Amino acid sequence: QFFRVYDATYFKGTIFFGLLVLVGFNVVYAIVAGILVAIEPIAAGSGIPEIKCYLNGVRMPRVNRVRTLIAKAVGVLFSVAGGFLVGKEGPMIHSGAIIGGGIPQL
Numbered sequence: 001q002f003f004r005v006y007d008a009t010y011f012k013g014t015i016f017f018g019l020l021v022l023v024g025f026n027v028v029y030a031i032v033a034g035i036l037v038a039i040e041p042i043a044a045g046s047g048i049p050e051i052k053c054y055l056n057g058v059r060m061p062r063v064n065r066v067r068t069l070i071a072k073a074v075g076v077l078f079s080v081a082g083g084f085l086v087g088k089e090g091p092m093i094h095s096g097a098i099i100g101g102g103i104p105q106l
Contacts (some may be wrong), residue, residue, distance in 0.1 A: 047094025
């Protein structure tokens with residue numbers, strides 16, 4: 001059934017298969033972003049509330065770790081590539097806070 005539709009669209013020069021490939025890439029990017037959030041749950045969201053809590057003295061686990069930084073940065077990359085409407089300012093504030101918190105430990 002599928003190959004009959006594929007053959008019909010391929011020979012007529014329509015864009016069905018191209019759009020199917022585009023949707024496939026977006027789904028793969030979204031799955032990668034979801035897996036990163038499943039691995040590091042604190043990387044979900046903007047990160048600004050977590051940083052505000054951390055600065056006010058509330059101890060939250062895994063807020064200021066390199067693993068969170070990697071999951072946050074790569075997750076935002078794949079979320080934007082997957083077509084989600086994602087604000088980039090909040091995650092970059094969280095990433096900057098992780099980098100700024102790690103510099104004194106060197």
